[in-house]
Amino acid sequence: MSPESTTSAPGFAEIRTRVRYAETDQMGVVYHANYLVWMEMARTELCRVRGFRYRDIERDDQLRLAVAEVSCRYRAPARYDDEIVAKAWVAHAHPRMVTFAYEIRHELTGEVFATGETRHIMIDFNGRPVKIPPKYFSLFGLAP
Amino acid sequence: MSPESTTSAPGFAEIRTRVRYAETDQMGVVYHANYLVWMEMARTELCRVRGFRYRDIERDDQLRLAVAEVSCRYRAPARYDDEIVAKAWVAHAHPRMVTFAYEIRHELTGEVFATGETRHIMIDFNGRPVKIPPKYFSLFGLAP
Amino acid sequence: MSPESTTSAPGFAEIRTRVRYAETDQMGVVYHANYLVWMEMARTELCRVRGFRYRDIERDDQLRLAVAEVSCRYRAPARYDDEIVAKAWVAHAHPRMVTFAYEIRHELTGEVFATGETRHIMIDFNGRPVKIPPKYFSLFGLAP
Amino acid sequence: MSPESTTSAPGFAEIRTRVRYAETDQMGVVYHANYLVWMEMARTELCRVRGFRYRDIERDDQLRLAVAEVSCRYRAPARYDDEIVAKAWVAHAHPRMVTFAYEIRHELTGEVFATGETRHIMIDFNGRPVKIPPKYFSLFGLAP
Numbered sequence: 001m002s003p004e005s006t007t008s009a010p011g012f013a014e015i016r017t018r019v020r021y022a023e024t025d026q027m028g029v030v031y032h033a034n035y036l037v038w039m040e041m042a043r044t045e046l047c048r049v050r051g052f053r054y055r056d057i058e059r060d061d062q063l064r065l066a067v068a069e070v071s072c073r074y075r076a077p078a079r080y081d082d083e084i085v086a087k088a089w090v091a092h093a094h095p096r097m098v099t100f101a102y103e104i105r106h107e108l109t110g111e112v113f114a115t116g117e118t119r120h121i122m123i124d125f126n127g128r129p130v131k132i133p134p135k136y137f138s139l140f141g142l143a144p
Numbered sequence: 145m146s147p148e149s150t151t152s153a154p155g156f157a158e159i160r161t162r163v164r165y166a167e168t169d170q171m172g173v174v175y176h177a178n179y180l181v182w183m184e185m186a187r188t189e190l191c192r193v194r195g196f197r198y199r200d201i202e203r204d205d206q207l208r209l210a211v212a213e214v215s216c217r218y219r220a221p222a223r224y225d226d227e228i229v230a231k232a233w234v235a236h237a238h239p240r241m242v243t244f245a246y247e248i249r250h251e252l253t254g255e256v257f258a259t260g261e262t263r264h265i266m267i268d269f270n271g272r273p274v275k276i277p278p279k280y281f282s283l284f285g286l287a288p
Numbered sequence: 289m290s291p292e293s294t295t296s297a298p299g300f301a302e303i304r305t306r307v308r309y310a311e312t313d314q315m316g317v318v319y320h321a322n323y324l325v326w327m328e329m330a331r332t333e334l335c336r337v338r339g340f341r342y343r344d345i346e347r348d349d350q351l352r353l354a355v356a357e358v359s360c361r362y363r364a365p366a367r368y369d370d371e372i373v374a375k376a377w378v379a380h381a382h383p384r385m386v387t388f389a390y391e392i393r394h395e396l397t398g399e400v401f402a403t404g405e406t407r408h409i410m411i412d413f414n415g416r417p418v419k420i421p422p423k424y425f426s427l428f429g430l431a432p
Numbered sequence: 433m434s435p436e437s438t439t440s441a442p443g444f445a446e447i448r449t450r451v452r453y454a455e456t457d458q459m460g461v462v463y464h465a466n467y468l469v470w471m472e473m474a475r476t477e478l479c480r481v482r483g484f485r486y487r488d489i490e491r492d493d494q495l496r497l498a499v500a501e502v503s504c505r506y507r508a509p510a511r512y513d514d515e516i517v518a519k520a521w522v523a524h525a526h527p528r529m530v531t532f533a534y535e536i537r538h539e540l541t542g543e544v545f546a547t548g549e550t551r552h553i554m555i556d557f558n559g560r561p562v563k564i565p566p567k568y569f570s571l572f573g574l575a576p
Contacts, residue, residue, distance in 0.1 A: 017161070018185075020181060020184065020185060021184050021188070021198075021457055021458070021463070022181045022184060022457065022463050022465060024457050024458035025453055025454065025456050025457065025458070026346075026453070026456035026457065026458065026459075026460040026461075026512055027346075027352055027354075027458075028458040029458075031453070031454050032324065032355040032358060033321045033322070033324040033325055033454060034321070036320065036321040036324070037164060037166045037321055040164065040165050040166060041162075041164060044165070044225070053225065054165075054225070055223075055224055055225045058314075058315075064315055066315075066362070066365075067320040067362055068361070068362055069359070069360065069361045069362065070320060070358075070359065070360050070362075071357070071358065071359040071360075072357065072358050072359075073356070073357045074354070074355055074356055074357065074358075077354075077415065079199075080199055080458055081188070081197065081198070081199045127365065165313055165314070165319070166313065166319050166321060168313050168314035169309055169310065169312050169313065169314065170309070170312035170313070170314065170315075170316040170317075170368055170490075171314075171490075171496055171498075172314040173314075175309070175310050176468065176499040176502060177310060177465040177466070177468040177469055178465070180464065180465040180468070181465055202458075202459075208459055210459075210506070210509075211464040211506055212505070212506055213503070213504065213505045213506065214464060214502075214503065214504050214506075215501070215502065215503040215504075216501065216502050216503075217500070217501045218498070218499055218500055218501065218502075221498075221559065224314055271509065305449070306473075308469060308472065308473060309472050309476070309486075310469045310472060325452060325454045328452065328453055328454065329450075329452060332453070332513070341513065342453075342513070343511075343512055343513045367487075368487055369476070369485065369486070369487045
């Protein structure tokens with residue numbers, strides 16, 4: 001049984017989590033950097049849905065999907081104890097760059113808290129960019 | 145539907161979550177301060193199991209369960225993507241002080257990652273300690 | 289004496305800090321969301337340099353500079369114990385929206401780790417957008 | 433120039449930092465787990481004062497000072513933008529276990545926010561406990 005309930009389809013993945021007290025700031029809303037963490041959780045889940053555990057990519061192939069760029073637009077503030085859904089999908093991909101897109105919304109009301117994108121390159125453990133190996137093409141929706 | 149799957153009984157509450165990349169440090173294990181966050185999640189869940197939403201305690205009664213002391217003993221390191229269970233229960237309570245105890249373990253293997261305790265006092269929004277109101281006695285297992 | 293050494297001029301502000309172990313992840317580099325925290329520190333310092341303490345803006349005027357959008361481009365990874373400089377300046381401003389720009393670099397080598405921007409609106413404590421009061425025009429470089 | 437101003441003597445080390453917005457929670461005070469991060473910063477500084485960079489211990493000797501136990505007592509809440517001092521010293525040491533003690537106070541008023549202790553063992557990169565090598569005896573105040 002998965003620790004977070006998830007919904008998935010070939011095209012996207014969703015994770016559900018509850019806002020932690022630690023994630024709030026003194027305005028009584030979620031501190032803005034934490035949305036990037038939820039995006040990362042949804043991105044990990046998308047890998048899993050498509051048959052890859054991100055931890056295995058790092059461990060077995062000594063590769064990492066490094067974040068080259070992130071953007072996030074905040075539309076409404078999430079609050080402590082809110083049940084949120086973070087959804088991820090591949091927006092664009094080619095063998096040297098992958099862009100994921102995200103939507104974070106309230107589980108119950110559907111209100112959208114934030115949308116965002118992250119751009120990634122694959123690097124080896126020395127930090128050098130590499131072409132994405134063909135075994136991962138299906139993960140990113142690249143043509144074989 | 146709850147975002148994290150939970151198990152509960154009158155005496156304790158458990159939350160399940162998956163270790164986030166953000167929670168690791170450069171040794172490849174969970175950074176030690178993050179276990180306190182998981183304890184807080186289990187404590188919130190224990191409130192819920194007993195009929196109280198902690199956010200309502202803060203909002204409706206303008207009270208807060210401030211952390212007066214924390215201790216944690218680390219037994220084995222949790223790692224990225226591990227499915228962990230955090231369990232909380234009331235260890236001791238009297239009208240001016242409540243002690244929660246915790247166990248954090250691996251969901252699948254049962255290995256115990258950490259055990260801990262937190263001691264709390266109730267304070268008002270000016271930071272002044274108050275006696276726990278009778279309406280919360282059942283939450284903490286205090287005799288009515 | 290200020291806890292972090294700073295450099296400042298009317299046009300910009302800089303804070304210096306040292307990468308914390310807590311800020312690294314299991315790849316041995318700084319977790320990407322933490323750069324947003326350093327940006328926030330430089331933004332706070334820019335307010336101070338221009339004669340305003342951000343905490344007073346919140347407390348005295350019950351206003352907040354909410355983050356509406358953030359973007360960050362990662363150029364090189366910062367590592368544990370690196371001495372970093374985060375520099376902030378106002379990129380654009382009008383009475384309903386302010387954009388700050390940032391550069392984060394290595395203190396000693398000058399290598400640029402990241403650049404970014406944040407867009408902000410002023411909101412009151414009910415979350416409603418407000419026009420920036422004239423008393424803050426000088427903070428954002430707005431014409432009086 | 434060091435990014436944080438520090439005070440040191442053979443017996444202890446202090447770091448100064450300013451409370452970040454990210455470190456607060458919705459009660460308007462510092463989230464309790466963050467005090468452990470400040471302790472870690474002071475511990476790192478104590479290593480430096482005694483002639484060792486903790487990053488070099490990890491990199492050169494493939495050793496790590498793993499946290500086996502932590503305790504913290506919260507006496508007064510630190511708030512956003514407060515200038516805080518975290519002081520660390522060795523409380524006890526023997527070749528298989530080192531205990532550090534900490535005090536966190538307000539830079540200007542001297543008010544004590546928290547006191548704590550952490551117990552550590554040295555482990556290799558496979559997670560196995562090792563005896564502290566003699567070259568580090570001076571770091572921990574162990575007799576040669």
